[in-house]
Amino acid sequence: MTSSLPVTRDLAGWLAYIEALHPAAIEMGLDRVESVRQRLHLNPSFPVIIVAGTNGKGSTCAVLESIYQSADYKTGCYTSPHFVRYNERVRIAGTEVEDAMLVRAFEAVEQARGDIVLTYFEFGTLAAVWQMIEAGVDVGILEVGLGGRLDAVNVFTPVCSIVTSIDLDHMDFLGNDRECIGREKAGVFRTGVPAICGDDHPPASLQQHAVEIGADFRRIGHEFGFSEQPGGWRYESASVTYDLPLPALAGDFQLNNAAGVINAVDALRHILPVTLEHMQQGLQQVTLNGRFQHCGQHPQIILDVAHNPHAALALASNLESHPVPGRTLAVFSMLADKDIAGVLQATTSYIDAWYVASVEHVRGASVAQLLEFLASQLISNPVYTHESVRDAYHHACIDAGENDRIIVFGSFFTVADIMRELAFPRPEKHVQH
Template structure:
């Protein structure tokens, strides 16, 4: 399928064009993207790290990026989705790629693809790597969009692969249980290449695939692990031991991510040397929006992209470990194809008032659907419907006292709406919040 080239060759025109290029937003398979990659002669000479997982991918990519930048490397990082601007998806040397840079990369992909219909993500993945090659990065960090085995980033050969966690999400594409999903995520592993898994109960399918292909499998709790100390934490792996500060993205869940990151950095030390001080500095400086992110006080306003039960469990743990003297008000919206009931059930005990709206997206659940799930799963707490997420947020702000808190959650789109409301335009503008120096909170991704 083809579409008319954008009349306006600016970034907005290109994004509209590539969105209309393929009849499906998702089509699993590597054949199309591999063919166009060959036509582009994309053969990155820099080492690539691929990061897959149900939750924790964004945090892991951010920590890797921060550590390698602290060590003086020019880092390319490709993540998804974005909150406000598409440019957020592609960073080089800590900066978002400019509109002009993206347009240049899109033009190159368009010229190479000819009659091949790429999905939005496939087109963007090739453009991101094309830009990294052009920019001459020292290392590229690529986040899987969905699954792993058939995801567009998997067309490239990694020097290390990380699977952060395996849980139930995207089941229409990946399978109905953790064993099926684990097998798909293990598809990013390669023979004789470090294959790191930060899930403390990895599916047997993931381990079996790693053994079958001869990957250098490293499991948290086996080949590496960590202990929490009175001050910071201790990483341990085969004779190595590092004392490290708590990551700026604090919490138990984040420590699993951080341990996987340190194992990856150690595994690549002969390719990308990193000193202990750079690990420490990188963990302290990492920043990422939408992960139990405190934006305001009195009342607290917290943004969290939790959108599946596994992430909701982390969010619930955060809320439980850091109670407020007042009420907790939720601004809530989800996509219809997610496990809304599972998310609501986990978080409901910590919510006093629900402000519900439909997110402005084709996959957004209706207010009627959301209310049904909330009234069925939340046995206490009032629920109110609103025209949109911003209206729900404004009403929550009007109702909240200075000792209350407002938690905005349910999807990236829900959080993005309120980021615009709060004029948050980049991760560096809001410092990650630590509730107190001894607290250990989960990440909500």
């Protein structure tokens, strides 16, 4: 396909253009994106940290970003997907980039690609690193979109790679078991470079690949670890011990993520010096949308993107660890190609009523499909169906008492719908099911 600039030059026009550019949303492989990277001369002079994993990537990127900002480094951070605005994907010095910067980056990628057809994610990845170079960042943090070995961010050479967790997800692309998936995620490791694993029980394939290529493999529970302390936690490795405050992100698994971050920060102190005070401040100030995110009280409103069994187990643990006097009402929707049964199996015992709808996405599971999965779990608590996630949320708000909580979960799309709604007042309590 020959390059053809979109008629509309604003950000919305560019996003529509790059989304329609490639016939498939995902096409594995690095040849095309590497060719365009070379044409753009995207050779970052700043250190690049690559973060892969099934769950915990966003939290890990956020903690890395927060610590380095606390140390007065100018950070660049690229994550996906976004909730409401594409700008969320690229942050410079902790701030979302403006439309004009994104447009300039898309124009640069478009001019360089010629007749090479890029996917939406590939186009956006090159544009993100272009912006980091233009902004003159001190460190770039790149989150893998899918897998690792063949993901677009892997065309850049990291000074450190982190794999947070390995579980069953995206199996159509990565393989049907943890060993296959672990091998794909290990593709972000490099010879002689810190290769950090935050999974307590990683597949053998991950460590095997690290050993084969001579990476500096560091596994939680072996080369580093942590223990909980009154009011905080202790990070420990063979060389250092740090007493640290709990991360500002809610969730039991956050200590695994934080320990992996501290190991990375410690490994890179020769090029990015950081003090204990910077680590403490970064942990206390970190923020991240959509991960057991509290958005209201009386009733509590919690947003969580949990969309696979591993993330759902973490959500269930959080619900159990943070009980409320009243009921827990779930606003729930998922994509049809996810393990809906596995997510429900992890969470059903913590939910007192379900408000179910289909997300407005081509991959969204229908209400009928969701009801079938709920029935298969022999759920006896009330299940209400709605035309949209927003409608489901408003009805949950109507039914909830001040001692209840509403948990919105199942996908990024589910959470994004409610993020848009939170600016609007709740309806009066007179609507009936």
